[in-house]
Amino acid sequence: MPTNRRNFLKAAGALTAAAAVLNPAEIFAKTFGTKINKSKKMQLSFIPYTAQLRHVFRISHNARTSTPIVLTRITYDGYTGYGEASMPPYLGESQASVLAYLKRVDLGQFSSPFEMEDIISYLDGITTHNTAAKASVDIALHDLAGKIIGQPWWKIWGFDASKCPNTSYTIGLAEENVVKQKTEEAAPYKVIKVKLGMGEKTDKMMINTIRSVTDKVICVDINQGWKDKHYALDMINWLKERNVNMIEQPMPVDMVDETAWLTENSPLPIIADESCQRLDDILKLKGVFSGINIKLMKCTGLFEARKMVTLAETLHMMLMVGCMTETSCAVSAAAQIAPRVQWADLDGNLLIANDCFSGMKIVNGKVTLTDKPGIGITKTDKNINFEA
Amino acid sequence: MPTNRRNFLKAAGALTAAAAVLNPAEIFAKTFGTKINKSKKMQLSFIPYTAQLRHVFRISHNARTSTPIVLTRITYDGYTGYGEASMPPYLGESQASVLAYLKRVDLGQFSSPFEMEDIISYLDGITTHNTAAKASVDIALHDLAGKIIGQPWWKIWGFDASKCPNTSYTIGLAEENVVKQKTEEAAPYKVIKVKLGMGEKTDKMMINTIRSVTDKVICVDINQGWKDKHYALDMINWLKERNVNMIEQPMPVDMVDETAWLTENSPLPIIADESCQRLDDILKLKGVFSGINIKLMKCTGLFEARKMVTLAETLHMMLMVGCMTETSCAVSAAAQIAPRVQWADLDGNLLIANDCFSGMKIVNGKVTLTDKPGIGITKTDKNINFEA
Numbered sequence: 001m002p003t004n005r006r007n008f009l010k011a012a013g014a015l016t017a018a019a020a021v022l023n024p025a026e027i028f029a030k031t032f033g034t035k036i037n038k039s040k041k042m043q044l045s046f047i048p049y050t051a052q053l054r055h056v057f058r059i060s061h062n063a064r065t066s067t068p069i070v071l072t073r074i075t076y077d078g079y080t081g082y083g084e085a086s087m088p089p090y091l092g093e094s095q096a097s098v099l100a101y102l103k104r105v106d107l108g109q110f111s112s113p114f115e116m117e118d119i120i121s122y123l124d125g126i127t128t129h130n131t132a133a134k135a136s137v138d139i140a141l142h143d144l145a146g147k148i149i150g151q152p153w154w155k156i157w158g159f160d161a162s163k164c165p166n167t168s169y170t171i172g173l174a175e176e177n178v179v180k181q182k183t184e185e186a187a188p189y190k191v192i193k194v195k196l197g198m199g200e201k202t203d204k205m206m207i208n209t210i211r212s213v214t215d216k217v218i219c220v221d222i223n224q225g226w227k228d229k230h231y232a233l234d235m236i237n238w239l240k241e242r243n244v245n246m247i248e249q250p251m252p253v254d255m256v257d258e259t260a261w262l263t264e265n266s267p268l269p270i271i272a273d274e275s276c277q278r279l280d281d282i283l284k285l286k287g288v289f290s291g292i293n294i295k296l297m298k299c300t301g302l303f304e305a306r307k308m309v310t311l312a313e314t315l316h317m318m319l320m321v322g323c324m325t326e327t328s329c330a331v332s333a334a335a336q337i338a339p340r341v342q343w344a345d346l347d348g349n350l351l352i353a354n355d356c357f358s359g360m361k362i363v364n365g366k367v368t369l370t371d372k373p374g375i376g377i378t379k380t381d382k383n384i385n386f387e388a
Numbered sequence: 389m390p391t392n393r394r395n396f397l398k399a400a401g402a403l404t405a406a407a408a409v410l411n412p413a414e415i416f417a418k419t420f421g422t423k424i425n426k427s428k429k430m431q432l433s434f435i436p437y438t439a440q441l442r443h444v445f446r447i448s449h450n451a452r453t454s455t456p457i458v459l460t461r462i463t464y465d466g467y468t469g470y471g472e473a474s475m476p477p478y479l480g481e482s483q484a485s486v487l488a489y490l491k492r493v494d495l496g497q498f499s500s501p502f503e504m505e506d507i508i509s510y511l512d513g514i515t516t517h518n519t520a521a522k523a524s525v526d527i528a529l530h531d532l533a534g535k536i537i538g539q540p541w542w543k544i545w546g547f548d549a550s551k552c553p554n555t556s557y558t559i560g561l562a563e564e565n566v567v568k569q570k571t572e573e574a575a576p577y578k579v580i581k582v583k584l585g586m587g588e589k590t591d592k593m594m595i596n597t598i599r600s601v602t603d604k605v606i607c608v609d610i611n612q613g614w615k616d617k618h619y620a621l622d623m624i625n626w627l628k629e630r631n632v633n634m635i636e637q638p639m640p641v642d643m644v645d646e647t648a649w650l651t652e653n654s655p656l657p658i659i660a661d662e663s664c665q666r667l668d669d670i671l672k673l674k675g676v677f678s679g680i681n682i683k684l685m686k687c688t689g690l691f692e693a694r695k696m697v698t699l700a701e702t703l704h705m706m707l708m709v710g711c712m713t714e715t716s717c718a719v720s721a722a723a724q725i726a727p728r729v730q731w732a733d734l735d736g737n738l739l740i741a742n743d744c745f746s747g748m749k750i751v752n753g754k755v756t757l758t759d760k761p762g763i764g765i766t767k768t769d770k771n772i773n774f775e776a
Contacts, residue, residue: 114539114543114544114546115546115548116545116546116547117545117546117547117548117727117728118548119546120546149537149538149539149544150537150538151502151537155502156502156537156544157504157505158502158503158504158505158507158508158691159505160503160505160506279702280702282702283702283703303546307698307702310695310698310699311698311699311702314667314668314670314671314695314699315671339505340505
């Protein structure tokens with residue numbers, strides 16, 4: 001029984017010749033001159049890339065002007081999926097470590113990109129860490145499989161794209177006049193994210209300066225910067241009065257009891273970032289944090305991220321999706337889970353000057369997904385050549 | 389960028405006329421004379437059905453010769469998805485309660501079957517119970533969405549179909565000579581399931597009788613029949629020596645501490661059935677049972693079942709998939725998660741004389757999935773008419 005157009009085309013004997021003529025991979029290759037792997041064997045390629053930041057980026061103990069990236073591509077049966085690893089230096093991965101990892105990956109042993117459970121389990125078993133490197137393969141796999149299916153992952157997962165939240169736009173530590181200028185530049189965004197934890201005077205200057213320009217909602221990321229729970233609670237009460245609506249990772253990862261006390265007493269939700277890397281971390285965070293921040297570069301990609309959404313929702317924990325400084329490739333992948341989260345911090349592609357993909361867009365401040373299949377991206381930089 | 393055949397067809401202007409001619413729903417309707425809902429509004433239909441059992445079926449406190457069923461169908465955009473509710477009387481649902489529930493369902497408020505999170509949440513909110521009724525809509529939705537995608541759900545979920553286990557085949561309580569005969573009839577199946585808990589003498593007669601015919605693996609389902617943990621452990625040790633490899637629901641649901649003790653001391657895995665209805669039950673079963681038995685009629689369908697797989701795997705609990713006496717429709721739906729389970733008890737369709745669908749097959753004793761989209765079924769009984 002013909003149940004969809006593709007099966008119908010296969011079944012309709014009279015149309016065999018027409019169907020052969022219509023092979024989209026062939027026509028695409030002829031038109032655009034791209035080499036396409038038509039075999040039913042997955043081929044992984046990868047190239048290093050450097051994301052140039054629009055502004056110098058500062059967090060608690062760090063400042064930088066670029067982020068090292070590795071771009072990945074998997075071809076199979078005429079389809080192409082793209083992926084990405086982003087390696088902010090403080091997370092311990094580098095282009096060298098990612099390339100070394102990717103050289104060990106042999107996807108040829110799997111018969112199709114749909115064997116996700118087995119492939120993801122294989123990728124995870126190659127090394128103990130390398131979560132960004134693993135994510136770069138996972139993302140390309142999802143882009144590939146989604147394109148074969150012909151649907152975006154948010155839709156395959158049953159999510160409602162209209163429920164995506166606004167993204168926050170990060171304003172880094174700077175002098176007062178620079179903070180004012182950046183706040184004005186953030187006009188298109190409805191939520192501002194500020195990284196605090198630099199001491200009370202600096203933290204309050206940051207908030208007061210932003211508040212001198214706008215009253216829009218602020219999310220605050222402490223990056224483990226507070227060491228005293230009573231001080232933390234005082235600060236949170238001060239922040240709440242200034243229309244801050246959540247606090248990310250206020251205290252160090254090992255201060256579990258103090259964080260649980262803070263979450264119990266805080267008038268604002270407390271979200272785990274450094275405390276929550278992967279699926280297996282979530283269970284022990286119930287009762288410690290109000291919710292978790294899912295980042296593909298920490299959790300090895302979309303396959304595990306999807307499971308983290310299920311687990312956190314089952315535990316009645318809140319959800320946030322974040323990113324590193326990344327191109328629209330990895331940001332669009334992360335955006336696939338955005339319909340299920342309360343906060344999205346998906347400004348990674350907005351912070352870089354040389355984005356080489358187009359994909360998820362921020363429209364009126366809101367994460368806006370399209371019906372484009374896979375992770376919904378197009379490679380826009382023709383100079384990026386995986387064949388080189 | 390054309391990324392798959394359907395998108396390509398849409399994009400290729402020159403082919404517009406041809407694509408219009410090829411509308412599979414229209415051609416299918418012309419060829420086979422079926423009324424097809426071509427609108428982009430989902431239409432739900434349902435009819436009562438009675439599954440006739442091949443053998444009288446006995447469990448602890450019950451015997452019956454038929455099972456009441458309600459079949460469902462959702463049409464949308466030229467596609468058709470089928471579903472089913474099965475109501476063994478001891479579970480509290482009936483054709484009347486399912487039909488009453490289904491009359492309250494309004495799918496027209498949703499714009500597509502892909503809005504699964506919202507639709508499933510809406511279905512669950514209509515009433516407190518009615519899990520089989522809810523499953524009948526969930527299954528039809530998955531069949532429909534999978535057909536639009538053009539892939540079976542096991543594949544969309546990233547599972548490896550070759551990892552499906554053997555199904556067990558249930559032998560009900562009967563006289564010695566009947567048990568022998570049924571054991572011989574079970575020759576095509578590699579695992580036998582026996583429902584015990586009728587008293588030591590009867591239970592041992594059942595096992596000894598089967599063992600007089602075959603040494604194949606036996607799974608034992610107690611249906612809460614044991615009330616003493618020490619007796620239960622003695623019986624489990626006796627059963628282990630006779631090549632039994634798992635014990636399902638040995639003690640009553642409310643004997644939680646006793647079951648936890650039994651699981652800790654048992655040489656065989658202890659699997660929750662009556663103790664595990666839905667996703668929210670699983671967390672409190674960690675440490676009480678070794679694993680859980682997922683049944684679509686208890687958990688409201690595939691959407692929740694998929695989440696239960698994720699949660700149980702995250703908790704390192706074992707998995708079983710079971711069914712009621714059902715047609716190949718609901719059994720094939722349940723089989724979509726079979727690649728992730730250690731035990732499958734998917735003989736529901738084998739136990740009935742008037743199966744009106746064909747779908748998942750047992751090949752050499754093993755659950756065998758196909759590449760057919762959705763839940764992989766075909767309606768084989770032309771007398772079943774949803775238009776009546």
